[in-house]
Amino acid sequence: MNKDSRIYVAGHRGLLGRALVKRLAEKGFNNVMTKTRAELNLSEKTDVDVFFSAHKPEYVFLAAGKTGGIMANKTYPAEFLHANISIQDNVFEAAQRYDVRQVIFYGSSCIYPKSCPQPIREAYLFNGEIEQTSEAYAAAKIAGIIGCKSYNAQYNVKRFIALLPNSMFGPYDNFDLTSSHVLSALIRKLHDAAHRKDRQIALWGSGAPRREFIYSEDVADASIFAMQNADKVQNVHYNVGTGTDCSIKELAELIASVVGYEGEIVWDTSKPDGTMQKLLDSSAILALGWKPSFSLQEGLRLTYEWFKNSYL
Numbered sequence: 001m002n003k004d005s006r007i008y009v010a011g012h013r014g015l016l017g018r019a020l021v022k023r024l025a026e027k028g029f030n031n032v033m034t035k036t037r038a039e040l041n042l043s044e045k046t047d048v049d050v051f052f053s054a055h056k057p058e059y060v061f062l063a064a065g066k067t068g069g070i071m072a073n074k075t076y077p078a079e080f081l082h083a084n085i086s087i088q089d090n091v092f093e094a095a096q097r098y099d100v101r102q103v104i105f106y107g108s109s110c111i112y113p114k115s116c117p118q119p120i121r122e123a124y125l126f127n128g129e130i131e132q133t134s135e136a137y138a139a140a141k142i143a144g145i146i147g148c149k150s151y152n153a154q155y156n157v158k159r160f161i162a163l164l165p166n167s168m169f170g171p172y173d174n175f176d177l178t179s180s181h182v183l184s185a186l187i188r189k190l191h192d193a194a195h196r197k198d199r200q201i202a203l204w205g206s207g208a209p210r211r212e213f214i215y216s217e218d219v220a221d222a223s224i225f226a227m228q229n230a231d232k233v234q235n236v237h238y239n240v241g242t243g244t245d246c247s248i249k250e251l252a253e254l255i256a257s258v259v260g261y262e263g264e265i266v267w268d269t270s271k272p273d274g275t276m277q278k279l280l281d282s283s284a285i286l287a288l289g290w291k292p293s294f295s296l297q298e299g300l301r302l303t304y305e306w307f308k309n310s311y312l
């Protein structure tokens with residue numbers, strides 16, 4: 001990938017898309033194309049074909065898709081399935097037809113079986129039952145990974161690379177409590193509690209489940225790294241994590257210190273906990289030479305800065 005290569009970042013207004021555009025600009029890539037959903041709806045096959053035919057992107061970061069937390073996944077499974085399947089199918093077909101050099105597709109850690117051994121290795125993908133709450137989203141993402149494998153195999157190319165980030169966070173994350181993921185929801189709740197000077201806050205579950213969080217710019221850097229080292233890529237898909245997890249309780253305490261919440265945190269154990277641990281084994285991408293740069297503390301500080309200055 002050269003500095004003037006034609007690069008298309010799909011979903012540039014999302015959490016990862018924003019980080020990709022920022023890191024590509026900082027690294028000197030000067031020919032980055034973006035389109036809003038209103039300008040190019042990636043679920044529309046003909047429109048996607050026309051765009052690829054006219055602009056001939058050489059590299060595509062496919063960071064567009066329908067995302068959300070447990071509630072959103074449970075309420076709108078058909079939308080999660082249709083949006084993600086149609087976007088990836090249309091982009092894969094166009095990328096193959098118009099000879100895109102490399103496409104990065106994003107899967108997700110939630111596609112692994114719910115009772116996986118930890119840390120989760122890439123090879124565990126089909127070793128058991130997937131989490132019911134995000135079944136439709138996971139099915140679409142699994143189809144995307146099989147898509148990468150199938151296009152590469154049938155056309156004898158190394159065009160499609162799938163990356164599976166663990167829970168991502170950063171500026172431009174979703175802080176709407178009806179559809180957000182756990183980390184951004186905790187920032188929102190603890191910020192509001194600090195603001196109101198609440199003496200106590202009750203959070204869902206026991207706080208015991210362990211999760212791995214990765215800053216969006218680290219995922220962007222891993223993606224640019226994968227594009228630039230595509231010749232070294234052997235696997236169908238690569239996990240992308242920091243290698244370190246923490247309990248939700250530890251996360252809440254860390255966020256409380258970042259946002260200045262001084263009250264007590266109590267845990268509402270009548271609410272479900274979900275999977276007890278979700279830690280990725282990212283040794284395969286580390287072995288290729290990528291490594292994360294942001295600690296959880298630093299990422300939280302940067303995210304909260306953005307939340308205070310730009311979101312509120």
Ligand SMILES: NC(=O)c1ccc[n+]([C@@H]2O[C@H](COP(=O)([O-])OP(=O)(O)OC[C@H]3O[C@@H](n4cnc5c(N)ncnc54)[C@H](OP(=O)(O)O)[C@@H]3O)[C@@H](O)[C@H]2O)c1
Nearest residue numbers: 011013014015016037041042043064065067106108167168
């Ligand atoms: N967030 C995570 O923790 C996480 C973890 C692992 C993997 N991933 C995967 O990484 C990718 C990026 O995630 P993210 O968190 O950055 O997502 P996000 O913040 O929800 O952003 C998704 C972007 O896709 C765009 N989009 C959705 N449907 C579209 C359509 N039909 N046509 C054109 N654009 C469309 C959205 O546009 P609008 O702004 O118009 O809605 C938005 O800009 C996704 O594939 C996701 O599944 C995310």
